[in-house]
Amino acid sequence: MTEKTSVLLTGGAGYIGSHTYVALVQAGYQPVILDDFSNSDPAVLARLQRITGQPVPHHRGNVADAGLVQALLEQHKIQAVIHFAGFKAVGESVAQPLKYFENNLGGMVGLLQAMDAAGCRTLVFSSSATVYGDPASVPITEDFPRSHTNPYGQTKLVCEDMLTAMRVANPAWHMGVLRYFNPVGAHPSGLIGEDPAGPPNNLMPYVAQVAVGKRPFLQVFGNDYATPDGTGVRDYIHVQDLAQAHVAAVQTLLQKGESFTVNVGTGRGYSVLEVVHAFEQASGKPVPYQFVPRRSGDVAQCYANAALAQSLLGWTASETLASMCADAWRWQSSNPDGYRS
Numbered sequence: 088m089t090e091k092t093s094v095l096l097t098g099g100a101g102y103i104g105s106h107t108y109v110a111l112v113q114a115g116y117q118p119v120i121l122d123d124f125s126n127s128d129p130a131v132l133a134r135l136q137r138i139t140g141q142p143v144p145h146h147r148g149n150v151a152d153a154g155l156v157q158a159l160l161e162q163h164k165i166q167a168v169i170h171f172a173g174f175k176a177v178g179e180s181v182a183q184p185l186k187y188f189e190n191n192l193g194g195m196v197g198l199l200q201a202m203d204a205a206g207c208r209t210l211v212f213s214s215s216a217t218v219y220g221d222p223a224s225v226p227i228t229e230d231f232p233r234s235h236t237n238p239y240g241q242t243k244l245v246c247e248d249m250l251t252a253m254r255v256a257n258p259a260w261h262m263g264v265l266r267y268f269n270p271v272g273a274h275p276s277g278l279i280g281e282d283p284a285g286p287p288n289n290l291m292p293y294v295a296q297v298a299v300g301k302r303p304f305l306q307v308f309g310n311d312y313a314t315p316d317g318t319g320v321r322d323y324i325h326v327q328d329l330a331q332a333h334v335a336a337v338q339t340l341l342q343k344g345e346s347f348t349v350n351v352g353t354g355r356g357y358s359v360l361e362v363v364h365a366f367e368q369a370s371g372k373p374v375p376y377q378f379v380p381r382r383s384g385d386v387a388q389c390y391a392n393a394a395l396a397q398s399l400l401g402w403t404a405s406e407t408l409a410s411m412c413a414d415a416w417r418w419q420s421s422n423p424d425g426y427r428s
C-alpha cells in the first residue's frame with residue numbers, strides 16, 4: 088500500500104484547522120495536528136476521531152518552538168505544512184499589538200526556521216482579506232493594493248511578505264497563500280464548529296447565540312452604509328468549502344510546485360440583514376436586532392473575485408447562505424456551550 092502523504096496543521100485544533108483536518112483525511116492524506124490549545128479546546132480531538140473513524144495524530148506545542156517543529160517534521164516525514172496557528176481578533180489586536188506581533192510573527196519565523204532546517208519547503212498560509220484594508224471597489228482581485236487597518240491585519244500582511252522574501256532567497260520554497268474572506272458554518276455532523284471564547288466578535292456566531300437564546304438581541308453595527316439595505320456586505324464562505332480549498336492548495340503545490348496567492352471566497356456578498364433573515368429561515372427562530380452606530384474599522388463592502396482560485400486550484404465554493412446558516416444552527420443548537428457542552 089502506498090504511504091499516505093503527511094501534512095502538518097499548525098493550529099489544527101482550531102475552527103478552520105479542524106475542518107481542514109477532516110477534509111484531508113477524506114482526501115486520503117495523513118494530517119498531523121500541532122496546537123498549544125491557547126485558543127482552541129482539546130475536546131475537538133475526540134470529535135475528529137468520531138467523524139474520521141481513526142485516531143488523531145496530535146502534539147501539544149507552540150509553532151514558534153523551531154526545535155519541536157523540526158522534530159515533528161522529521162518524525163512524521165511531513166511533505167507539506169498548513170499554517171493556521173495565530174490570534175485573529177481585530178479588536179484585541181488594537182488593544183494588545185505586542186501579543187499579536189509576538190504570536191503571529193514569531194510563530195511564522197519559528198515555523199520557517201524549522202521547515203528550512205528539516206528540508207520541508209511546501210507551505211500553505213492562512214491569510215485574510217483583511218490585507219486589502221478598505222478596498223476602493225468590489226469585487227476584489229488579488230492584485231488590489233494591500234494595507235492594514237489594525238495590528239492583526241498587519242501581521243497577515245507582514246507574514247505574506249516574509250514568504251515572498253523566503254521564495255526570493257530560495258526558489259525551492261513552494262508557497263500557497265489563501266486569503267480567506269468570512270468563514271462561517273460548521274461540519275454537517277454538528278460535532279465540530281466555531282467555538283469563540285466569550286462574546287463573539289463575528290456576526291454569524293453572534294446571530295446563532297441570539298437564535299438559541301444565549302443573547303437577547305443582535306447589535307447591527309450601522310445601517311447607513313452605501314449598500315442596498317444600508318448594512319455591511321461581506322463574502323461569507325462555508326468552512327467546508329474553505330477546507331476543500333486547503334486540500335486543493337496542498338494538491339496543487341505538491342503536484343505542480345508553482346506558488347500562488349488566491350482569494351478564498353464565493354464572489355457573492357450578503358448584507359447583515361440578509362444573514363439575519365437567512366438564519367431565521369434556517370433555524371425557525373427569531374433573531375431580534377437593534378441598529379447601533381458603526382463599528383470603528385469596519386468597511387462598507389468586502390467580497391471576492393474568486394476566479395483565480397478556480398483557474399489555479401480548480402476549486403470553487405459550492406455551499407449556499409442557507410446551508411451556511413443551517414450548519415451553523417445545527418452546531419450551535421446541539422452544542423450550546425461549544426466543546427464545553
Ligand code: WQD
Pocket residue numbers: 175177215216217267268269270288289290291293305306307308309318319320321359382385
Ligand atoms: C461582518 C459584518 C459587521 C458583528 C473579521 C476580520 C477578518 C476575519 C473575519 C479573521 C460587518 C457586522 C458583526 C455584530 C454586526 N477574521 N456585525 N454585529 O469584520 O468582516 O471580518 O472577521 O480572519 O479578518 O476582519 O467580520 O463577522 O466581524 O462582521 O453588525 O455583532 O457584520 O459590521 O458588517 P468582518 P464580522
